């Protein structure tokens with residue numbers, strides 16, 4: 001079939017594999033090795049201790065990622081557990097959501113947090129009055145990130161990680177992927193340009209400049225400059241704007257009645273005036289914009305901003321894309337169609353966090369309408385689906401399985417009425433995704449004049465039982481006419 | 490930084506919050522112009538321009554603007570917290586840091602995190618309200634809860650641009666703020682021209698210096714008194730009294746002997762107060778800042794005298 005397109009991922013997924021995988025679910029690394037999921041603290045400590053022994057430089061940090069204790073019941077990871085692995089080197093374990101970090105005593109000391117008298121909602125204290133070693137929220141995590149190797153800038157310019165990401169693309173049939181929120185410092189751009197130009201680099205990367213640390217007008221100028229550097233292998237020039245937080249972190253902005261468990265509404269990541277200004281300038285300067293919204297209130301606000309901006313600068317083919325927009329209502333989807341927006345829905349959430357959304361975040365009624373692929377297609381919104389790797393695993397076939405079956409981890413079907421067919425899901429992970437990247441004239445289907453990008457599968461996805469879509473083996477890819485067997489990665 | 494620092498060596502952090510257009514940039518430039526020889530670092534939020542008036546800029550090195558008088562201004566970098574942590578690598582170190590929060594950030598939660606950082610201590614939260622537009626934001630369905638939370642932990646709330654609002658709006662804003670946030674110290678201005686001592690800890694060890702003066706009618710509405718403190722004091726009770734709402738003091742900073750003979754520093758900002766141990770020898774005195782309209786140095790003197798032990 002046509003090469004698969006992952007329209008919302010982050011290439012730092014590759015660099016994460018230099019760290020220890022600590023997730024609950026089995027996950028395949030770029031070398032093709034499957035790391036079994038961890039279901040108890042003891043399992044976790046065994047894996048970390050092994051890594052500790054193998055990692056000779058005793059002063060270097062030991063980092064883990066993908067940790068997901070949501071499924072563990074009441075057992076909670078504390079620094080005393082991680083101290084069993086090492087008291088001499090800093091240890092940091094990042095949660096799957098990327099919103100919580102667990103650290104050992106050494107890291108707490110280095111961060112200046114091994115003190116009594118600290119008071120912070122993101123820093124639970126033990127009976128001794130000292131932090132237990134869990135750091136919740138980005139501000140708290142920022143105190144320790146640099147000691148355990150989770151600095152964003154470091155991750156952005158990690159050539160080894162970039163290559164690992166590409167290997168993973170081959171294993172999952174992906175021939176074009178995205179780095180959806182990159183800061184793109186000069187040296188990282190140079191590295192990505194060089195590596196993607198190599199004869200045997202197997203994937204095309206579209207990298208969007210994140211709106212951070214510069215003003216709206218500067219962002220548009222930078223995006224245009226980056227656009228001029230675009231090559232076949234590295235597509236630059238579009239931007240990413242983040243409006244709110246995440247639903248499972250209770251930081252997404254929800255319309256009434258708000259969070260199911262009564263938590264206060266989430267937080268805005270930027271003032272609406274900035275979103276308005278940058279959307280207006282983007283339309284004027286023909287820079288494509290991707291907007292992260294999770295909550296329905298954030299989606300509504302962004303729609304209003306873009307509607308206003310479109311009145312000032314019409315651009316018939318802007319294809320601004322709402323990223324995640326997990327709670328978008330039918331009315332909002334109609335508005336998106338009217339304004340010419342695309343939706344890239346986060347179908348993987350249904351499996352990984354669907355049960356949690358029913359119980360705590362939005363309740364069963366709204367959870368059944370989350371990531372409403374059926375509605376989006378019926379209304380006529382150009383639709384893609386995504387993994388947001390490393391938040392959930394990179395694998396468009398798995399994502400398609402999620403959109404087709406809408407099964408949660410506990411096995412319940414979450415909103416049968418929003419299921420789509422296999423054909424529709426396969427379209428979403430090829431042409432649908434390519435359309436949101438404005439690459440549909442080059443990739444996404446097997447047609448004369450298009451690039452020779454193929455995903456080579458061991459079974460025909462249109463002939464398997466819908467329950468087995470995610471289990472189809474990938475032989476490898478052909479990318480731009482070059483053959484890449486997964487077994488040789 | 491692994492070791493606990495002496496309290497007095499910590500960098501004082503002031504957080505300036507408020508929605509877009511409230512006047513944060515004006516306040517920051519005003520503080521840079523009147524930093525009184527102190528080394529001041531300004532951290533601006535992730536979407537802001539580096540908001541420095543041209544004549545103040547000495548040089549620009551990448552993301553950092555060097556400002557006249559040894560001050561700098563830079564953006565958050567990876568995050569506000571890592572921006573602050575990076576400041577500790579710069580020598581000589583800074584005396585004060587002003588954090589300009591983004592229009593939708595919650596100053597109170599920034600403050601909570603700043604208090605986790607070794608090497609820094611919180612000097613106060615100042616939230617600015619645009620008198621003319623505040624109540625529109627309070628009624629805005631997208632912003633209402635954000636705006637309300639912004640004021641919730643404010644030590645000093647500056648009601649700015651009072652000249653642009655009509656009388657009715659002006660009264661309504663003052664009423665709304667004082668009813669909903671009874672513990673916040675309110676200050677009214679036109680162009681956020683306030684004595685810098687209100688936002689920054691500019692006290693030098695002798696403490697004897699004139700309060701910032703300006704022709705601006707609002708700035709001249711402030712006044713201060715300096716008091717010598719020879720005797721040991723019951724510092725906690727004194728702090729409570731000085732921070733009481735009835736007294737309406739904006740800021741107090743002083744050094745004094747406590748009952749056990751050690752020297753302590755006392756600082757109040759609005760209704761909040763803090764007492765810290767002081768290691769070095771400093772003259773014992775106190776500076777109090779308030780509004781001219783209800784200023785009575787004699788009664789302050791006799792109030793303070795009540796807490797001599």
Ligand SMILES: [Zn+2]
Nearest residue numbers: 008180181388
């Ligand atoms: Zn993402």
